[in-house]
Amino acid sequence: MEQKTRIKGNVHYVGVNDRAKHRFEAMWPLPNGVSYNSYLIDDEMVTLVDTVDICYFEVYLRKIKKIIGDRPINYLIINHMEPDHSGSIRLIKQHYPNIIIVGNKQTFGMVEGFYGVTGEQYLVKDGDFLAVGRHKLRFFMTPMVHWPETMMTFDETDGLLFSGDGFGCFGTLDGGFMDSRMNVDKYWNEMVRYYSNIVGKYGGPVQKALQKLGGLSISAICSTHGPVWTENISRVMGFMIA
Numbered sequence: 001m002e003q004k005t006r007i008k009g010n011v012h013y014v015g016v017n018d019r020a021k022h023r024f025e026a027m028w029p030l031p032n033g034v035s036y037n038s039y040l041i042d043d044e045m046v047t048l049v050d051t052v053d054i055c056y057f058e059v060y061l062r063k064i065k066k067i068i069g070d071r072p073i074n075y076l077i078i079n080h081m082e083p084d085h086s087g088s089i090r091l092i093k094q095h096y097p098n099i100i101i102v103g104n105k106q107t108f109g110m111v112e113g114f115y116g117v118t119g120e121q122y123l124v125k126d127g128d129f130l131a132v133g134r135h136k137l138r139f140f141m142t143p144m145v146h147w148p149e150t151m152m153t154f155d156e157t158d159g160l161l162f163s164g165d166g167f168g169c170f171g172t173l174d175g176g177f178m179d180s181r182m183n184v185d186k187y188w189n190e191m192v193r194y195y196s197n198i199v200g201k202y203g204g205p206v207q208k209a210l211q212k213l214g215g216l217s218i219s220a221i222c223s224t225h226g227p228v229w230t231e232n233i234s235r236v237m238g239f240m241i242a
């Protein structure tokens with residue numbers, strides 16, 4: 001059962017699909033729906049990367065519990081505060097009251113302002129580092145990909161890049177989430193639509209973000225929308241290169 005969610009080692013996909021929403025950000029049509037991706041690192045310190053839209057909290061929590069049972073989650077890393085990813089923060093905090101929220105200076109004001117969530121926080125700056133057991137995570141500030149607080153988290157142990165909206169695309173994940181195990185044809189067009197409408201408006205910041213990622217040896221791109229990319233990394237990165 002657990003195997004189905006595994007990306008690599010003890011890192012799992014715990015995202016959800018939205019087939020009900022007609023327009024993304026009330027503007028962009030969603031003929032193929034959209035996924036909200038979240039990731040769980042089941043290491044010594046259990047770590048959740050981003051959450052999902054609050055409408056899908058129940059199925060989300062069920063997915064998490066299928067992997068960790070009744071064990072607590074130690075860290076919640078927030079790469080991006082837009083509600084399609086931050087919407088479940090308050091409920092996660094209710095279920096896991098001792099969870100430590102990991103974010104940057106801009107994140108925490110939003111967490112409190114949007115959701116009234118306070119409690120223990122771990123503040124990170126560009127280039128900072130957090131070991132959660134075998135996995136060593138490094139944080140890169142990537143402001144305006146897509147909001148000012150946006151950052152990316154790179155797992156130096158296994159080369160997984162948790163890129164937030166960066167490298168995302170529209171389209172639900174049907175019966176699989178990894179490019180190596182599914183037909184990804186339908187996503188290329190959705191990537192063009194996503195990039196040109198959502199992230200691509202911030203061309204300068206996106207190029208700066210790409211420069212920061214330039215030296216990393218990435219084995220998988222784990223974005224917050226669309227497939228986990230392992231076999232098409234250069235093609236996916238190519239969409240964001242000016």
Ligand SMILES: [Fe+2]
Nearest residue numbers: 080082146165
């Ligand atoms: Fe966003």
Ligand SMILES: [Fe+2]
Nearest residue numbers: 082084165224
């Ligand atoms: Fe998003």
